[in-house]
Amino acid sequence: MFDQIVGHQQNKDFLARFLNREERPHALLFYGPEGIGKCLLAKEFARAFLCLGSAQGARPCNHCESCRLLNFETGNFAHPDYLYFDPMTDEEQEKKKTKIISVNQIRSLIKQSAFGPTLSKHKICIINEADTMNTEAANSLLKLLEEPPDRWFFILVASSVSRLLPTILSRVIQVRFTPLSVEETKKALLHKEIPETEADLLAHLSDGSLGQALRFREER
Numbered sequence: 001m002f003d004q005i006v007g008h009q010q011n012k013d014f015l016a017r018f019l020n021r022e023e024r025p026h027a028l029l030f031y032g033p034e035g036i037g038k039c040l041l042a043k044e045f046a047r048a049f050l051c052l053g054s055a056q057g058a059r060p061c062n063h064c065e066s067c068r069l070l071n072f073e074t075g076n077f078a079h080p081d082y083l084y085f086d087p088m089t090d091e092e093q094e095k096k097k098t099k100i101i102s103v104n105q106i107r108s109l110i111k112q113s114a115f116g117p118t119l120s121k122h123k124i125c126i127i128n129e130a131d132t133m134n135t136e137a138a139n140s141l142l143k144l145l146e147e148p149p150d151r152w153f154f155i156l157v158a159s160s161v162s163r164l165l166p167t168i169l170s171r172v173i174q175v176r177f178t179p180l181s182v183e184e185t186k187k188a189l190l191h192k193e194i195p196e197t198e199a200d201l202l203a204h205l206s207d208g209s210l211g212q213a214l215r216f217r218e219e220r
């Protein structure tokens with residue numbers, strides 16, 4: 001399962017088991033260094049989680065309406081039960097040129113949380129770089145996590161746990177991601193059709209971060 005993503009076997013196994021559990025917590029936190037595939041795995045998990053295929057069969061099945069409407073390869077994100085938040089340049093933040101998950105984004109999420117799923121059994125919401133939330137945004141999100149709406153599921157993705165409020169941390173199951181091995185990084189680079197010698201060099205230079213390896217490549 002999740003074979004198209006390199007590495008993180010333990011976490012993939014955990015998520016595969018998680019998928020089939022009847023009773024499960026409402027929120028996970030994926031944390032670990034940048035550029036190692038946390039968000040990618042969160043998105044693939046979302047596809048499997050929302051898939052309408054049978055629990056016994058492979059999920060995502062890649063055939064059902066849900067899989068069709070949430071397909072990262074074709075760039076189709078029209079799934080009504082999938083929400084994704086990336087940090088944005090806030091009006092007040094514009095001068096600082098930093099991107100954050102703003103309180104306005106969380107407010108829009110809270111508005112949407114009044115509605116249940118329409119196609120799949122659940123709604124899923126991924127908040128990428130959740131550690132860029134300021135206190136105001138974090139406190140708003142906390143209220144949602146304290147009383148999670150029925151049939152909603154949240155995945156927070158962050159590189160630094162220490163930047164998240166302890167109260168948020170107490171509401172999520174933490175899933176730790178470790179850097180990729182040199183071999184795994186190289187394999188991922190080869191998947192991207194980068195020549196072997198270059199892939200080998202980049203893999204050795206990038207501290208187990210595929211994102212870092214790709215940035216090095218751009219800068220060369």
Ligand SMILES: [Zn+2]
Pocket residue numbers: 051052053060061062063064065066067
């Ligand atoms: Zn499916």
